[in-house]
Structure formats: structure tokens, C-alpha cells
Amino acid sequence: MIFDFPQLLKSLQLKVTPQRLAILESMSTARTYLSPEEVQGQVQLRAACKVGLPTIYRNLEELSSQGVISKILHPNRQLYYYFCANRDHHHHFVCLVCRTVQDIHDCGCAALAGQIDGQVDVHIMQALGTCRRCCNQNA
Numbered sequence: 001m002i003f004d005f006p007q008l009l010k011s012l013q014l015k016v017t018p019q020r021l022a023i024l025e026s027m028s029t030a031r032t033y034l035s036p037e038e039v040q041g042q043v044q045l046r047a048a049c050k051v052g053l054p055t056i057y058r059n060l061e062e063l064s065s066q067g068v069i070s071k072i073l074h075p076n077r078q079l080y081y082y083f084c085a086n087r088d089h090h091h092h093f094v095c096l097v098c099r100t101v102q103d104i105h106d107c108g109c110a111a112l113a114g115q116i117d118g119q120v121d122v123h124i125m126q127a128l129g130t131c132r133r134c135c136n137q138n139a
């Protein structure tokens with residue numbers, strides 16, 4: 001899938017920089033979640049020059065705080081980030097074996113609102129486990 005990243009960044013009022021474009025292009029072609037070190041490796045291959053890890057970290061943090069990419073909370077405590085082309089409200093189911101990511105469209109946030117006394121501004125949800133293909137391979 002070809003994505004118009006300059007347009008995406010502009011629509012979120014983010015500055016279009018070569019680093020951000022290289023990061024987003026690397027992440028979208030990977031189609032899986034990547035650690036900052038893996039992003040750095042991909043970006044350096046793509047840009048054919050050295051990009052420091054602090055720059056990678058800073059850009060990943062900025063892109064994730066703006067909702068361009070999502071942070072994957074992994075039980076091994078390593079940070080991972082994932083670019084999803086789906087811009088609608090949704091969450092992720094992450095396979096810990098093969099690193100595939102599936103979209104969860106109905107997170108039940110409407111039902112949640114009925115269970116609390118107050119107003120939800122932000123909710124965070126992520127499911128981790130084993131995808132069907134990996135389950136079948138282990139059976």
C-alpha cells in the first residue's frame with residue numbers, strides 16, 4: 001500500500017522532515033512492529049547514511065504522541081512501534097510469536113462509558129497473544 005506520508009504529517013500539523021518520512025516509510029513496509037534499533041537499521045539502509053539512535057527515539061516518540069504510529073507494550077519491556085494504515089479509531093491485537101498485528105475495531109468503549117461515573121477522555125487498549133496461524137503451528 002502506498003501512503004502519502006507528507007500529506008499525513010501535514011494533516012496532523014506535523015513538520016515534514018526527511019527523518020520522519022524515512023521512519024514512516026520503513027515502518028509501513030515492515031508491516032510489523034519494530035524496536036527503535038530496528039527502525040534505525042531500516043532507516044539507515046533507506047537513507048544510506050547514519051541516523052543516530054537518539055534522533056530515532058525522539059521522532060518515534062513524537063509520531064506516537066501525535067497518533068501517527070502506535071506504541072506496542074510488550075511483556076519483555078522492550079519498546080516497539082507500529083505503523084497502521086487504518087486511521088479510524090481502533091486498537092491492536094499483537095501476536096508475540098510471529099509479530100503480526102491485527103486491528104480490533106470494536107473496543108467496547110461505548111459500553112465502557114455506561115459503567116463509569118464520569119467522562120472518558122482517553123482509553124488505552126492492546127491485546128497480546130498468539131495468532132491463529134501460530135496456534136495451529138503449535139498444535
Ligand SMILES: [Zn+2]
Pocket residue numbers: 095096097098099100130131132133134135
Ligand atoms: Zn502469529
Ligand SMILES: [Zn+2]
Pocket residue numbers: 084085086090091092102103104
Ligand atoms: Zn491498526
Ligand SMILES: [Zn+2]
Pocket residue numbers: 089090091107108109123125
Ligand atoms: Zn477504543
